[in-house]
Amino acid sequence: xxxxxxxxxxLHYHPYSGYDLKKAFDASIRHFWPADQSxxxxxxxxxTEQGLAEMEVVEQTERPDRKVYxxxxxxxxxxxHWLRSTMPPQETRSAALIQVFFAGQLSDEEILAKFExxxxxxxxxxxxxxxxxxxxxxxxxAVGSPREExxxxxxxxxxxxxxQTQIDWMESVMQRIxxxxxxxx
Amino acid sequence: xxxxxxxxxxLHYHPYSGYDLKKAFDASIRHFWPADQSxxxxxxxxxTEQGLAEMEVVEQTERPDRKVYxxxxxxxxxxxHWLRSTMPPQETRSAALIQVFFAGQLSDEEILAKFExxxxxxxxxxxxxxxxxxxxxxxxxAVGSPREExxxxxxxxxxxxxxQTQIDWMESVMQRIxxxxxxxx
DNA sequence: TTTCTATATATGACTAGTATTATATAATAC
DNA sequence: GTATTATATAATACTAGTCATATATAGAAA
Numbered sequence: 001x002x003x004x005x006x007x008x009x010x011l012h013y014h015p016y017s018g019y020d021l022k023k024a025f026d027a028s029i030r031h032f033w034p035a036d037q038s039x040x041x042x043x044x045x046x047x048t049e050q051g052l053a054e055m056e057v058v059e060q061t062e063r064p065d066r067k068v069y070x071x072x073x074x075x076x077x078x079x080x081h082w083l084r085s086t087m088p089p090q091e092t093r094s095a096a097l098i099q100v101f102f103a104g105q106l107s108d109e110e111i112l113a114k115f116e117x118x119x120x121x122x123x124x125x126x127x128x129x130x131x132x133x134x135x136x137x138x139x140x141x142a143v144g145s146p147r148e149e150x151x152x153x154x155x156x157x158x159x160x161x162x163x164q165t166q167i168d169w170m171e172s173v174m175q176r177i178x179x180x181x182x183x184x185x
Numbered sequence: 186x187x188x189x190x191x192x193x194x195x196l197h198y199h200p201y202s203g204y205d206l207k208k209a210f211d212a213s214i215r216h217f218w219p220a221d222q223s224x225x226x227x228x229x230x231x232x233t234e235q236g237l238a239e240m241e242v243v244e245q246t247e248r249p250d251r252k253v254y255x256x257x258x259x260x261x262x263x264x265x266h267w268l269r270s271t272m273p274p275q276e277t278r279s280a281a282l283i284q285v286f287f288a289g290q291l292s293d294e295e296i297l298a299k300f301e302x303x304x305x306x307x308x309x310x311x312x313x314x315x316x317x318x319x320x321x322x323x324x325x326x327a328v329g330s331p332r333e334e335x336x337x338x339x340x341x342x343x344x345x346x347x348x349q350t351q352i353d354w355m356e357s358v359m360q361r362i363x364x365x366x367x368x369x370x
Numbered sequence: 371t372t373t374c375t376a377t378a379t380a381t382g383a384c385t386a387g388t389a390t391t392a393t394a395t396a397a398t399a400c
Numbered sequence: 401g402t403a404t405t406a407t408a409t410a411a412t413a414c415t416a417g418t419c420a421t422a423t424a425t426a427g428a429a430a
Contacts, residue, residue, distance in 0.1 A: 039416080039417060093219075093276045096273050165347055185331070224388080226411095
């Protein structure tokens with residue numbers, strides 16, 4: 001389960017609470033692995049059961065107590081082993097492409113409007129991606145490793161290229177439809 | 186649920202059994218929506234319950250009887266409505282990028298080997314994609330609509346571009362690491 | 371004064387998708 | 401003669417992830 005490894009990866013940098021982890025995830029890996037709050041807490045529980053992480057209660061007077069987790073030696077080994085294992089194959093699911101696959105029964109005008117709308121939301125995604133470096137900066141200074149930062153930014157780079165590829169493809173499709181270079185039936 | 190619409194889309198072309206659908210999915214939309222056999226049968230059951238499809242038993246002497254499903258008027262409406270609705274946002278999950286995100290703790294040699302291996306498996310995916318037109322041809326002749334075929338091929342086109350984008354990115358990363366253009370710590 | 375936001379953790383109910391196994395028949399390959 | 405492949409359907413068990421909601425406190429904004 002990938003979320004386990006992502007959590008171990010962060011705990012390798014620094015001990016965090018579930019709340020901290022949710023914020024770290026949202027600022028850094030959300031663009032390729034969104035994580036639900038409730039799932040983070042449940043996974044932390046499982047990691048603790050498995051002896052890969054350990055929990056320490058940090059009492060606070062003005063806020064609810066924090067449960068801060070740190071990685072164990074066993075956890076470090078599991079993380080290291082996974083990082084050295086073969087890269088998992090990419091997930092391919094795209095509900096949008098199901099719509100495209102069956103789009104032949106729509107009119108050209110409907111298809112163009114659909115692609116136009118989708119192109120615009122892809123551009124909005126690009127803009128969100130461009131803000132990741134700012135959001136991640138807090139962790140850049142905390143971790144203080146330019147090497148780590150280099151790999152963090154590589155994931156963003158692929159995200160941007162991928163979205164751009166989709167935009168280019170959609171524009172090419174729209175152009176072909178506008179130029180009537182496709183079969184009408 | 187996307188699989189429901191994908192099944193309705195195929196039933197719109199022609200009545201199919203669960204077994205037929207599994208083959209059709211594997212030949213055509215597998216590259217962006219793989220479908221499990223057991224899930225296809227369960228979804229067919231649900232579509233029938235909802236009145237979106239109807240089942241007919243076709244007796245066979247030498248093989249187990251076939252349960253052939255056809256789309257109902259209600260099913261056509263649901264499909265048409267969904268096809269005209271906004272394109273669902275793309276799924277972003279990539280376990281591979283979690284590995285890249287935390288790759289800083291590996292040696293350059295380990296990272297290069299990892300990327301080399303991943304590039305090769307991406308190239309293998311490209312080759313599989315190049316065989317989709319042959320696998321899909323049976324359905325091209327059966328459906329007999331060049332317009333439908335055009336949109337089918339568009340989904341493949343994006344698949345190929347996306348994989349190529351990943352390969353290009355991985356090669357660029359490898360080059361930067363080989364040229365020591367990245368921080369060593 | 372109420373509402374919103376932030377801090378902090380947790381459970382219950384649900385959905386989609388995967389993996390395994392079962393049943394049954396017939397042809398083909400080794 | 402045995403194993404595999406193809407045709408055909410289906411149940412069971414499981415995992416990962418989502419959604420909604422609950423509890424508790426405090427500061428800031430409206």
